[in-house]
Amino acid sequence: MSEGQTTNSSKPYDPMEPFRGMRDAYLEAMAKTMTDAVNSDAYAQASGAMLDNTLSMSAPFREALEKTMLQVLQQLSLPSRQDIVGLAERFTNLEMRLDDMDASLDGLEGKVQKSILPLLQQLLMLTDTLTRLIKRMDAVEAKLGLQNARGTSQSALPAKAAKVQAASRVNAGTRKRSAVTKSAQPKKRTARKGAR
Amino acid sequence: MVEAPVMKDQAELYEKRLRTLNRVITTKAPIAQTPKEVVWTLNKAKLYRYIPVVPKEKRHPVPLLLVFALMNRPYILDLRPGHSFVEFMVKQGYDVYLLDWGVPGPEDKNLKFDDYTMEYMPRAIRKMKSISGSEEFSLLGWCIGAILTTIYASLRPDDGLRNLLLLTAPLDFSNKEDLTFARWTDEKYFDVDKVLAAFGNMPGEMIDYGAKALKPVENYISNYLKLWDNLDNPQVVEAWHSMNTWVTDNIPLAGGAFRQLIVDLYRNNRLMKGELMIAGQRVDLSKLRANLLTVIAKGDHITPPCQSEPLLSKISSKDKEAYHVPGGHIGIMAGSGAHKHTWPHIDNWLAKRSE
Numbered sequence: 001m002s003e004g005q006t007t008n009s010s011k012p013y014d015p016m017e018p019f020r021g022m023r024d025a026y027l028e029a030m031a032k033t034m035t036d037a038v039n040s041d042a043y044a045q046a047s048g049a050m051l052d053n054t055l056s057m058s059a060p061f062r063e064a065l066e067k068t069m070l071q072v073l074q075q076l077s078l079p080s081r082q083d084i085v086g087l088a089e090r091f092t093n094l095e096m097r098l099d100d101m102d103a104s105l106d107g108l109e110g111k112v113q114k115s116i117l118p119l120l121q122q123l124l125m126l127t128d129t130l131t132r133l134i135k136r137m138d139a140v141e142a143k144l145g146l147q148n149a150r151g152t153s154q155s156a157l158p159a160k161a162a163k164v165q166a167a168s169r170v171n172a173g174t175r176k177r178s179a180v181t182k183s184a185q186p187k188k189r190t191a192r193k194g195a196r
Numbered sequence: 197m198v199e200a201p202v203m204k205d206q207a208e209l210y211e212k213r214l215r216t217l218n219r220v221i222t223t224k225a226p227i228a229q230t231p232k233e234v235v236w237t238l239n240k241a242k243l244y245r246y247i248p249v250v251p252k253e254k255r256h257p258v259p260l261l262l263v264f265a266l267m268n269r270p271y272i273l274d275l276r277p278g279h280s281f282v283e284f285m286v287k288q289g290y291d292v293y294l295l296d297w298g299v300p301g302p303e304d305k306n307l308k309f310d311d312y313t314m315e316y317m318p319r320a321i322r323k324m325k326s327i328s329g330s331e332e333f334s335l336l337g338w339c340i341g342a343i344l345t346t347i348y349a350s351l352r353p354d355d356g357l358r359n360l361l362l363l364t365a366p367l368d369f370s371n372k373e374d375l376t377f378a379r380w381t382d383e384k385y386f387d388v389d390k391v392l393a394a395f396g397n398m399p400g401e402m403i404d405y406g407a408k409a410l411k412p413v414e415n416y417i418s419n420y421l422k423l424w425d426n427l428d429n430p431q432v433v434e435a436w437h438s439m440n441t442w443v444t445d446n447i448p449l450a451g452g453a454f455r456q457l458i459v460d461l462y463r464n465n466r467l468m469k470g471e472l473m474i475a476g477q478r479v480d481l482s483k484l485r486a487n488l489l490t491v492i493a494k495g496d497h498i499t500p501p502c503q504s505e506p507l508l509s510k511i512s513s514k515d516k517e518a519y520h521v522p523g524g525h526i527g528i529m530a531g532s533g534a535h536k537h538t539w540p541h542i543d544n545w546l547a548k549r550s551e
Contacts, residue, residue: 038409038410039379041379044379048387096238096315099319
């Protein structure tokens, strides 16, 4: 039965349902009346007077409590609210100074970045040019090496090329000799050490 | 024979309802869940950056800073997944930042609008600019946050502010007849110095009482009856739960700022008259040049439309728009219709101006 009731209607049965419309109409009327009431000079005057009286009546107690509390805290060598407030204000001032310094640092960082950026770009361009030059030199060297190899296999070489070849041979010989002497030197030293 | 099971079912139903009621009234809903990181702090204030979900090349290059009121928690902008303005904007490709003012302590009782607009906001904005790498930015201010952003935009028009969005901005206090708060805080009835001498800061409970007392029946009775009537509807219950979590999470308002709000704005309307002095400078609204969108809630009883509309005629912005939305002070951004009306309009307006 109850299942049938809940499935047939969209909402479950509520015994208060018939009263809801009446209730809402009453509340609506009451809301209008109350809104008008609070938006009147009489209400403003009454609420102001109530607040004023409450503050006036509680002021002596509040002052006495504050004085007593201050004395107790002094006796116990504990900081008062005023002391804590003073400290907190100093902290805020310090925070502001730190924030100012942070702003200055940000500004400096920006300026440095701005001035360094063109230099970095120039450096990158130079590196690029240098890399290209090295590549070209390598290519020239490789070409020369190839020509030398061809020269040795062919008997008749042009006189100029033959001279270059001879010069390079002489250079190579010198390099070899110097390499031999360099590698031999430590051996000599060790031999001397052994003799001693 | 037939009535017994009906009675049993009714008892079970009421028991279930009471459990739900107990849960939503005594516990806090999980809120503010969009992933974020703290990128800057000063005193109690924190600047959050929401973790972007859209790749950088598809994001809007101009970051957006959200500034909420001083006396409420800002997580109303990020209430719960699927119902969060922040989540929506992050998904639309904005680099979103939120300035949370925090809870002022007794040591902050002298903080004024001067400090918030000329010390805290410029520093937070500097940090946001340095993180986002953008010299331009957008500001969104809601309620008192709208007052702060308007003051900032007028005093620092050359700081890179491109777009200013104001939500339910209480700026003009000349129409005292329509402002219940103005009536209550009139110098004839309300001694602001006496209140601040007693409390230092304006207690959150008093501010909450003031806001709720504007519509006492709706806030103290109908609100709970609406929950009772819908305890079987999980969607309504969860929405109510998260909203109640926010409404009951009250924070005090710094004494200095409260005094300025009452004396300079509610009583003397100094901002609109061009007489408001902030950090030694006169706030001249005609210096505000940023693109402006002001969202006005037609049914707002806290900030009636008459408080937001007059700004348009005072500023120098060439690109300005007033967008009227049906709804209340909070409902236009956090209500069930917000994602259909207010959020898409803000996104459409801002997207064109954030490239």
